[in-house]
Amino acid sequence: MVRVMLPAHLRTLAKVDGEVTVEVEGPVTQRSILDALEASYPALRGTIRDQVTLKRRAFVRFFACEEDLSHESPEAELPQAIASGAQPFMVVGAIAGG
Numbered sequence: 001m002v003r004v005m006l007p008a009h010l011r012t013l014a015k016v017d018g019e020v021t022v023e024v025e026g027p028v029t030q031r032s033i034l035d036a037l038e039a040s041y042p043a044l045r046g047t048i049r050d051q052v053t054l055k056r057r058a059f060v061r062f063f064a065c066e067e068d069l070s071h072e073s074p075e076a077e078l079p080q081a082i083a084s085g086a087q088p089f090m091v092v093g094a095i096a097g098g
Helices: 008-014 030-040
Strands: 002-005 020-022 060-064 089-093
Touching: 002 030, 008 089, 020 030
Parallel strands: 002 089
Antiparallel strands: 002 020, 060 089
């Protein structure tokens, strides 16, 4: 099981408290985690990534093992600590201002 931490607004949309867990088949990648997350919580489809292109939304970032993975390939395998559930995969809402 992969642990996923969501920002407050996405937890509200998915109707969950705290972190969630998802079962990922095959290699654990950003794409496989998001596929499993959207399958388990259909209300999240289109909020984290575009439904057609599957690209990350502009104001969403991904972190794992204290590293920003937002610009990494969605097909790259994530660290074993994420795959084993020892560390969470974090979806973070970015903040912009001016």
